[in-house]
Amino acid sequence: MSARRRSIDTVFVANRGEIALRVVRACKEMGIRSVVGYSVPDADTAAVRAADTAVRIGPADGRRSYLYPPALIEAALRSGAQAVHPGYGFLAEDPEFAEICAQNGLIFVGPEPAVMAMLGDKVLARRMMSEIGVPVLPGTAEPVAGDRAVLDEAARIGLPLIIKAAAGGGGRGMQVVTDRDALLPGYRTARVSAREYFGDDRVYLERYWEQVRHVEVQVLAxxxxTVLHLGERDCSVQRRHQKLIEETPGPGLPPSVAERLAEYAVRGARAAGYTGAGTFEFLVAGDEIAFIEANCRIQVEHPVTEVATGVDLVREQLLVAAGERLSFGQADVRPRGTAIECRVNAEDPERGFVPSGGRLDEFAPPGGPFVRVDTHGYPGATVTPDYDSLLAKVIVWGPDRDQALNRMERALGEFRIAGAGVRTTIPLLLDVLRDPRFRAGACTTSYLDGRDVVGASPN
Known part of the structure; x- marks a missing residue:
């Protein structure tokens, strides 16, 4: 059945930072009025400045602002918006929030709530993908509860294994267990983390693959x-299971593996009834593939795909939300060259990536050919510890990987960030870019584990 076309002339952006600014810019180009909801410390951010209208939604505490549906809905309705774009993080993958939007006559820019609920439950998503013939890691078919069940299932699956939140994603709270004595403590820690991060303490067990790559496939539906894929992104360079560098195509990924990844992602999106932009994520070891999760939202690293394909993913999201067809077909997707993104976080790698904050006395992003910087930073802005530490994303394109890497090294070297107490991941990123293992495309998800990192002095 065809989607019903719906008029959208005003979009309420239920997010902050660079993704809020990214959505505002897409709206401007489409002739759509943008309204940004902001918390008290975000009153003078770049997104607020750029939006057609801004509405205060609450205090710094996210539970009373960006994570508080009543405030968001009231602000969206008061602003005259027809649609709500949730960006990523916060309530972007919350099916209850999507349902509340629908109940109030607002279009949620994302998949249907039931689809979000199913794919957001990692156990259900694993089961669905397995049923349609997509390989998954050995693990539990249901959330596991109780010490005895954990011990029995671990004996069946084998060590090492990983304990994950059934309702979560983004690597938050995961526990890798390599020793049987650490199993129950890891289980208890994972449950506490799952409750803290996602309000749901259900966890499941999955076999842990060592020395693997993390590769995701961008889909649009x-x-x-119509369900399309826009190629893969390699996201293997991570700290604490959080991505630092992403690139497309996956370096050294055999074409047959890339084709299978794309086919599996499209198959999964069709089976789930997915609409909008999303990713299906996999582990890759040689020519072995295993599905791990789906993300029902735009990804932080979406610019990598945009730069390589020329497709504006946020624009397509808004078209789909309005009931329109995608503006292109699979045959029109022709990725070119290599695109790489480095996340510049206000963190101190020398101290275990602890977030840093303060006033930005100097903030001068790089420029030059084929360099894109998505950021909400500017001289005089304050990096607050209240929210995510992502400060900027530097994205470059090159006709081949070597040229793209050289361009990224040059761009990061140009980036000037200074302020009392503000440290960034730029020195670490430059160190990685110069590492022969990374240059050879040989990094796995364990690349930074136990690795000495450079000092992160202000740039």
Missing amino acids: DGHG
């Missing part, structure tokens, strides 16, 4: 039966 509309309400008229």
Whole structure:
């Protein structure tokens, strides 16, 4: 059945930072009025400045602002918006929030709540993908509860294994267990983390693959039966299971593996009835593939795909939300060259990536050919410890990987960030870019584990 076309002339952006600014810019280009909801410390941010209208939604505490549906809905309705774009993080993958939007006559820019609920439950998503013939890691078919069940299932699956939140994602709270004595403590820690991060303490067990790559596939789908993929992104360079560097195509990834990844992602999106932008994520070891999770939202690293394909993913999200067809077909997707993104976080790698904050006395992003910087930073802005530490994303393109890497090294070297107490990941990123293992495309998800990192002095 074709999707019903709906008029959208005003979008309420239920997020902050660079993704809020990214959505505002897309709206401007489409002739759509943008309204940004902001918390008290975000009153003078770049997104607020750029939006057509801004509405205060609450205090710094996210539970009373960006994570508080009543405030968001009231602000969206008061602003005259027809649609809510949730960005990523906060309530972007919350099916209850999507349902509340629908109940109030607001279009949620994302998949249907039931689809979000199913794919957001990692156990259900694993089961669905397995049923349609997509390989998954050995693990539990249901959330596991109780010490005895954990011990029995671990004996069946084998060590090492990983304990994950059933309702979570983004690597938060995961526990890798390599020793049987650490199993129950890891289980208890994972449950506490799952409750803290996601309000749901259910966890499941999965076999842990060592020395693997993390590769995701970008999908787009509309309400008229079209499901497309836009290639893969390698996200293997991570700290604490959080991505630092992403690139497309996956370096050294055999074409046959890339084709299978894309086919599996499209198959999964079709089976789930997915609409909008999303990713299906996999582990890759040689020519072995295993699905791990789906993300029902735009990804932090979406610019990598945009730069390589020329497709504006946020624009397509808004078209799909309005009931329109995607503006292109699979044959039109022709990625070129290599695109790389480095996340510049206000963190101190020398101290275990602890977030840093303060006033930005100097903030001068790089420029030059084929360099894109998505950021909400500017001279005089304050980096607050209240929210995520992402300060900027530097994205470059090159006709081949070597040229792209050289361009990224040059761009990061140009980036000037200074302020009392503000440290960034730029020195570490430059160190990685110069590492022969990374240059050879040989990094796995354990690349930074136990690795000495450079000092992160202000740039």
